[in-house]
Structures are given as structure tokens and as C-alpha cells.
Amino acid sequence: MTQLVFLSGAGLPEWIWDEVRQILPVDSLVVAYPKGSASLRTYAESALTQAPQRFTLVAHSAGGVVGSEMCALAPDRVEGFIGVSACLPPAGRSFVQAMPMPQRAILGLVLRLLGTKPPDKQIREGLCAGVSDDIAARVVADFAPESRALFTDAVSARSFPARSAYLVTEDDREFPAPLQSRFAAELGGQVETMRTAHLPMLEDPAETAKRILGALA
Numbered sequence: 001m002t003q004l005v006f007l008s009g010a011g012l013p014e015w016i017w018d019e020v021r022q023i024l025p026v027d028s029l030v031v032a033y034p035k036g037s038a039s040l041r042t043y044a045e046s047a048l049t050q051a052p053q054r055f056t057l058v059a060h061s062a063g064g065v066v067g068s069e070m071c072a073l074a075p076d077r078v079e080g081f082i083g084v085s086a087c088l089p090p091a092g093r094s095f096v097q098a099m100p101m102p103q104r105a106i107l108g109l110v111l112r113l114l115g116t117k118p119p120d121k122q123i124r125e126g127l128c129a130g131v132s133d134d135i136a137a138r139v140v141a142d143f144a145p146e147s148r149a150l151f152t153d154a155v156s157a158r159s160f161p162a163r164s165a166y167l168v169t170e171d172d173r174e175f176p177a178p179l180q181s182r183f184a185a186e187l188g189g190q191v192e193t194m195r196t197a198h199l200p201m202l203e204d205p206a207e208t209a210k211r212i213l214g215a216l217a
Contacts, residue, residue, distance in 0.1 A: 002056045002079045002216070004028035007047065009061025009127075009198075010150060011117060013142040019205035024213060031066075033146065040153035044069035048077070056080035056163075058212060061174070061198065062146070064088045064183065065095050065155055072158035080163040081187060082215045084208070085175050085198055088183040091157040095150065100179060111152065117145040126173045130197035139202075164189030165215035167200070167208075174198040190215065 004026055006017045014030040021028050031047040038046070043066045051070075056079050059067035064086030071078050089098035096108050118127070120140050128136035166184035170177050170193050177193075184191045192211055196203045 002054065003052050005051045005055045005057050006030040007057060007059040007063030007066050009063055010146045011143045016201055020201045020209045023206060023209035036147065037149065038147045039149045040065060040069050043150060044073055048074055053077060054079050058082045058084060059086045060084040062087055062095055062150060068155040068158055071160055072156035075159055078161050081160050082212055083166040083183065083187050084200060085169045085172055085180055086183060088186045089155055090186060092154050094152050094154045096152055111148050115145055116148055117143060127198055129173050130171065130203040131199055135202050160187050166191050167211050168193045169196050169198060169200055170194065171196060172198045
């Protein structure tokens with residue numbers, strides 16, 4: 001079975017995938033993102049240097065734009081793509097441009113004025129909806145700002161692998177289900193739904209692992 005390469009959402013620590021990875025009977029790694037003002041291309045190039053020669057991507061949230069760029073740079077290495085509430089803009093558009101109005105305008109303004117680390121309260125109530133208070137506190141403590149370019153650089157033209165799947169998180173406060181359905185259509189492949197918020201790997205790791213394994217099969 002192909003090795004899995006996990007791409008976390010923006011700012012999220014690598015440990016969010018620990019329980020899912022322990023359940024899955026397959027080798028895996030979690031990509032460490034570059035620090036500083038790296039471009040989206042640099043994110044993708046860094047991820048490719050950490051990945052094995054051939055792999056299946058599991059991309060969450062903003063990790064979707066990184067995965068998209070990896071498919072553009074090394075399509076022969078990406079054997080499969082599983083999006084988990086992943087942002088997958090059309091080619092030539094960015095994470096910000098993939099958001100609906102007025103969220104697009106608000107996000108662009110926030111990035112310019114405040115940077116890429118949301119207030120702790122927003123992380124707890126939005127991003128961490130559905131998880132325990134202890135886990136939410138740990139996410140807040142370990143949340144790290146990303147390069148603004150991760151959100152503003154346009155994704156390159158790319159082709160996703162034929163073996164693709166998208167997991168829609170129905171109770172998501174960050175990406176509403178209709179928006180995720182648009183991203184799923186961009187990816188192609190099978191679509192499944194989960195009754196979780198934006199962090200299914202923390203809210204229900206067993207079910208998340210089950211869905212990933214089903215997509216691999």
C-alpha cells in the first residue's frame with residue numbers, strides 16, 4: 001500500500017494526525033512546513049523533499065493548496081489525493097480567491113493588517129469546534145503563523161491523480177459544506193461526508209482513519 005503524506009491545515013501542529021496515523025496500517029509522515037515568508041511553491045518543494053518517491057497525499061484545509069502545487073510540480077510522484085475539508089481552488093486562483101464573498105474580502109483585509117495567526121478565541125470557537133477543551137487549548141498553544149503567500153499565491157495548473165477522494169465535514173464552521181462540495185468537484189473522485197467540524201482527525205480519529213482507509217481501497 002502506498003505511503004501516506006499528511007499535509008496539515010495552516011498553523012496546525014504535526015501531532016494533530018498522531019491518533020489517525022496510529023490506527024492506519026500503512027507507513028506515513030506529516031510534512032513540516034517552512035518558516036518565514038516562503039512562497040506557495042517553496043511550501044510544495046519543501047514537502048516534496050520530505051516525501052518518498054511515490055505517495056498518496058492526505059491534505060487538510062490550507063494543506064490543499066500545498067498538495068495542489070505538489071501535483072503541479074511532480075505529478076508522476078503523487079499516486080492518490082485525499083482531501084479532508086481541503087481548500088482546492090481552480091488553477092490560477094489562491095486560497096483567498098477560493099473563498100466566497102464577503103469572507104474573501106474580510107480574509108484579505110485580516111491578512112494584510114493582522115497576519116496569519118487568528119485570535120485565540122477564534123481558534124477555539126471556530127477551528128476547534130467539536131474537540132475537547134483540553135485538545136483545543138493544546139492547539140491554541142501550538143498554533144504557528146504561516147507565510148501570507150500560502151493564502152495569496154495562485155495555484156499552478158495541475159492534474160489530480162485518478163485515485164482521489166474528498167471528505168466533507170458537515171458541521172464545519174470554517175468551510176461550509178457547500179464550499180467543500182465545490183472543492184470536491186475540483187478534485188474529482190469519490191465524495192464522502194462526516195458529521196464533524198473542521199478537525200475530524202481530533203474530533204473522531206477512528207472514523208477519519210476508517211474513511212481514509214476506505215479511500216485507499
